[in-house]
Amino acid sequence: MPESRRDQKDPGLPLPTREGAEVAFERTVPARADRLHSRTKERIRALDVLFEADARRAPVLEVLAERRRHTAAQTPLPARAQELVELYASRAEEVDEQLETYTRDWPLRRMPAVDRAILRLGAAEVxxxxxxxxxxxxxxxYTKIAEALSTDDSPRFVNGLLQRLVDLQGLLG
Structure with missing residues (x-):
């Protein structure tokens, strides 16, 4: 490859070995947080509490009480985020049982912690x-949140499982 052409296109990454192959490198930029809806931000703040409780193996309401007193973020925990955490905590056993029942061969303990928190909060809410x-x-x-915070496969998994819970609730309830 001529040096002048390489300098223009090469961001320092290996180029394809096939002769004549062109590669278009995309510059990725993290999504701007100010573009998130306020409801999405509140859900993410609630997820932070569930995630922290799971990681510390602490009761969810205990972690929520700590977040009310002292938050790691610059702003206090929004009231809606607190309500969502309390909703999950009040129905934790039922939500976890529903998730365990309808995940095929994928128990909660095997899921990534972020997915577990997203599914718990999403299931409680829906x-x-x-x-x-x-x-x-x-x-x-919740699918968009999974897309932003978890693995490439997580959005489809979260969407499918939450949809299955809603569909089965419609049939059963």
Whole structure:
């Protein structure tokens, strides 16, 4: 490859070995947090509490009480985030049982911790507080959160499992 052409295209990464192959390098930029909806930010703050409780193996409400007193973020924990954490905590056993029942060969303990927190909070919200007509939007929010915070496979997994819970609740309840 001529040196002048290489200097223009090469960001210092290995180029393909096939002769004549062109590679377009994309510059990735993290998503801007100011573009997130306030509801999404509140859900993420609630997820932080569930994630921390899981990581510390501490009761969720104990971690929530600590976050109310002293938060690691620059702003206090929003009231809606606190309500979501309390919702999960009040129904934790039922939510976890639902998730364990409808995940095929994938128990909660084997899931990535971030996915576990997303699914717990998402399941609590769609099963116990969201109106039937709004469930799709809430599932979409949790899917976008999984896309931003977890693995490449997580959004599809989160979406599928939350949708399965909603579908089965409609059949059973």
């Amino acid at each position: 099963l116990f507080v969201t109106e039937p007509g709004e469930r799709g939007a809430v599932i979409g929010e």
